[in-house]
Amino acid sequence: MKKSLLSILLLSSLLVLGRGRRTAAQDDARIMVNVVLVQLNVAVTDRKGNYISGLKPEDFVITEDKIPEKLATFEEGNEPSSRLVWSASENKMVPQPIASESTPETVKADAPVSPSNPTPTGANVFILFDTSNYMYRGFVFAQDAIADFVRSLEGVSRVAFYSYSRDLSRGVPLTAERSTVLRGVRSTVAGDDAALYNCLLLTVKDAAQFTGRKAIVVFSNGPDNASLVPPEDVAELAQSTGTIIYMISTRDAQAEPISTAVFERMSKATGGKAYFSRSWKDETDAFSSIREDLAHLYSLSYYPQPNPNRGWRAISVKLTGENAQKYRIRTRDGYRVLKPAQIATTANPAASSTEPSTK
């Protein structure tokens, strides 16, 4: 079933290859029909921030531009994904597990994951490490922190490791092999200008090629002096592709208000968080929080009802009944209809080595 779901996605992408722009000048009676799946990663917590598990599909109400939407798939944490089908006996939509030809167990641990080989459960995590001049002083400590973070994700997710200064370096493509990622971490080189938003944009696009939960964890202390795209465009793209962004910084970053503002707002808009610890040695809480977040997210998806809006579409996710009052929800608040060229990537999925080995 997973395969057929993927087929739907690919089929929908083929539609974009038709020529020319359709305009009202050509057809004034337009009906917009989505043929794609909108996926939401939803964190549900109580007022103390504890994650709430065990919720069912019927506990969620989703609207898009105030149009009620029907859930198509449902998944909690690292549980297998389920397709929702109508049960006449129960008179409601019930989950039906989606079988996969490519479960984590069957995927070779060292095989780079490509878009055509999606992982059915567990988040795909892209780490983006700022190696610009701004990080020079804390470079080795930040690297230690990232190594700790990668180790802490053991057995949970697949990880890619990228670094950036003025340009992006795709150090390690998405892989389940932690030691490969760690080698990538330890192979980075420091220096040059910082183009965080340029490189985050490229990373979002790479992440957008994959189905399932996906998150980007940025290790940076902030200032951007070389980007051409503004953070607004990056945030929109992340929202529109359902990519969560987590920002990990130290309090040094808070001395620069622009970065602080962007980190907090952009991560929040995508359903993620920004963390500012005392130092790079002190990121344990942030790692734990992200790990917990990824492990407890509900993944919901729906096929949008006909919607004439070609711009920003607002999404609302609420809980039903008394849960609505008791619990809090964190997820993206909308998306923009994207064209393939906007998420096209030139990434080469081939793995490359990073460190000379010993005998």
Place this chain on the structure above:
Amino acid sequence: MKSFPRRPAFLSTVLLLLLACSRIAEGQNVSPNISQTSSSQRRPSRTTPGGKSISRAADGVVIPGPLRSFLRMAGISQKIAPEDVLPLLARNVFMQGYSHDHPTEFLLLLDRYVQQARELQILAGTGEEIRVEGCSDVGTLIKILGYRIVGNCQTKNLTLATSDPDRAFLTIDSGFPLMTLEESLQKGAPFLYAFPSTRVPVLLHESDWMALNRKHTATGLVDLLLRDTGVARLYWAMSHSDDETNLALARSPGLWKLSTLAPVLDFYGGQISIRSGRVLVPGGRRAEPVWKEMVGASPDDAGEFVLHLLAKDNGWLAAYYDALSRVGGPQQEPLTEPERMKRVYEAFRSPAIEPAATASVFRKAPGLLVLLTRVDWDADGQPHVPGGIAVWKDVLGQGSSSKLVKNWGKRARGWDRSEQLLEAMASLSRLESDTGPLQAYLTLSAIDAKRPAARKLSPETVRLLATNFAQYGSWYLVFSEFPELTDESLTRFLTVADSIGGISNLMLRGNAVGSFQANIGLWQILARQGEIAAGERNESWLKTVGPFAKIDSPVQLFDATRTSLGAVMLASAGKPNASENELIDRMAGPEQRSSEGQHVHEEIADRMHNVLEDQRLVSLDTLFALSDGLSAMAQGNSAPQNMLGLAGELREFEMPRPIFTSSEKITWAPGVYSTHHAELQIKTDLTKVIKGPGTKAQLEAARGQLTPFLRDALVGLNYAYYEPPGAQVLHNNSLFVRSHDFSGLSVTTSERTWLTPELMGVGTPAGGGAYLMGSLSDLPFALASTEQDFIAPENVQALIWKELVPDLLVSATVPRWWSVSRDELHAVTLYLRSGEELLMASENSPELRGQVTQILADRMAPQRLETLDRSLANGEDAIAVLSQTMPADTFFLAAAFRHRYPGRAGSAGPQSQQLDALCAKSPEETSAERLARDFGVPHPVLARTYGPSLLYVKPFPSFGGASSRLFGESWESSNLYWARLADENGLDPAALNRLVPELTRRMTAKIFATDLEDWPALDRAMRETGEDFRAGKVTPLPAAASVTSAQGMSDGRQENALGGAR
């Protein structure tokens, strides 16, 4: 805003030059022999195109620790040949190692690394291997490395964490395999790491250099280079010269005397060639007496000559010598006519010899080299003067803020010979300006050069163009590209441009400028592609330009723009009212017959559609339909049926969802251009006037409101056409086109309406993104500059080469290959192969070798030529010989040989014979001139035109400012090489339109250079890309089947979005 601690800039500057390096494969031992780590293992390590050669008798010095680590720390490409290690180390030390006589962070780190490497070397012992059995004996090693153990030995939870950040930084930056060590400790397995020292060749002998160790503080050459920036620069300078010259110079005047002149030797000494004790001066024997007089020493006394040459006039005579030497072949002959050569130099030095020719980080007077390379000669042997000498007397006499120009204006009053203008221009090359009289002269010469003798520019036109050059000069490149345009057309352009400049309303003026320039841009695109026939060009130009002559209102501008566009379409498509899709179809290229050609054409049109979609621009069809409807309503008719739907499209554009508040933007991005133009569009709402009843005036005003949308749609078409490969801003910053600031008044005091565009708003997160400020005149380059940093270098320590990559991308986006036949494509292959055959055949024939090297002397510096000649004389194999040439070299060799020795090339081998046959069959399609036009590259700075061509010049050195583009423009090999790849794979020539941009993008990602003249790095990246292509890693044609499937979908689902999916 508080400033943050930064790694000093000088360190990053080193990294700026590191473009792409291949990682050494995991599991591969670091080898002491660097050539074994090169990715091109089938090609020998070598010195090439700009190259460095080292005396083969040279001894070597030891680099402590693995060479790869040292190169990383020294900011040197890890793909270089061993003989390049010390020159590049020397280069980086003198360029980046000191600031105000204090060592920079770069040098301190390098020095610390060398110390750390020596400590590790001791640990490695004579076996040159670091060996650790486990936690029990790892203490010393991790202390040196700056790490400590956290957790328990032989368990999974053991990790290595930083204990000494300074040492840890060196460990990481040098690429020590820390993870492998950590894993060994976790497993309790021994850690073995080869830690060899590496011996690399030395220029001359180490003892020669150690004699310069005046303070006796250095223990060896590496130490000396790190400590003495003067020695480092001399070492770097001499690495540009050939062996025989270096040996001669070392004897006389000797390194000691040369060391004081190292900066001059570095900048201007690379062309000095000493053979058998004599300096081979530009102009040969005939020019020797003048050189002797100018220099004050005879070329027969090489040591004295070089010493005096470098010292004379603060290096300016050396600069002149260098420029003349770089001008090859027939062009050098008139320039080295003794009297002329002397007079031109006198003029060149006349402004003053202060500041010195080396008083900058870049070479001075780039205009001199361009002037000498491009000056055109009349039949009487005199330099060509567009419009005649009288005009230029007036032009120079018109007054200028420059004292130098004023002086020449006075001197010009008595002129009566064109020689005098050449002398003035040589002098004015000392002026640091991109819009001065020299640039005007070069541009007008370029225009005149393309015109037939009977239709040269008139004196009046030259006067008009020269007078207005500072303002409109960047647009004259259109005139040099299309010689069909008459003087009247040129004049008309200036008249209309002046008229537009006179529009007092800033907003209307901005829209008029944008619309006018965009339509000219569309005309240029279609004319270049041959879709406006040569015979139609002048008339269609006048009709395109004319409607903008008098603009008083937005409505008038809308109508003028539409009329102008109609003229472009009429000339191209045969009808003035073509739809936007039809226009894009034309822009995508001429109609194709082959199915491959059709698919490629379709894909290119789709790409343009994508840009327009992603910029959320309103289509021309919608705008014109709205205008027509409003006009009909103004005449009393009812609103057409779909008017509200059309008006709704105007409102579909939304600003990105804000992250910053307005006040934050003002505080955090002061001075950045606002999005006023876009914001006004968002407020445009025609529904009220359509629902009516609107008065005639209201309806007309509503039409006027369409004008900014029309401007953006037309500007967007230009942007879409020149989309660089891998573009991101064009697809993800929907304000990019709308933000084009034609005036620049929001950030500058003078309008930049007609000047080349500049990229603004970089690195200003609260500013809404980057945008272009200025005109559309140099749009391909501006877009390439914008998008270059979205190409991700393939490897660690790799950055995009900003001084080169935009030109590389332009050479892939401006030329198109729709009219190329298979015969023509195959001819490129045969020319390249024939050149290779000639080289190899010359190994067996001293006479042929002489002919071959004589031809190549016009393209190769003495050092490179010497190396090649030696390889040929030694009978080295094809791989060794051919690795020293680039495609442009072998193409030039074949073409020039056939020209100089007609009928003799065939004897070189079967490929040359096949070329003979093909040339006989299709003479027009296989001519060198035709191939140069179709497979050349644009040279907007060097040749003052965007028309592609092959200029066959020697690689230009690096300069600063706009002249930095000269280096990139002198790289002409890529398109020839891509053409050969396509031909050898049996592809339709039209496939090049898709393939070349993609291959160029990949090549860019592979470049790993260390210095700004690193042609070998370009050549290497190009060939690596070719290997990828041959290995099937690049899809040569669009997925046609997918298109068919998509078009077959008929389920009524129209929205083609992927938004929110996943």
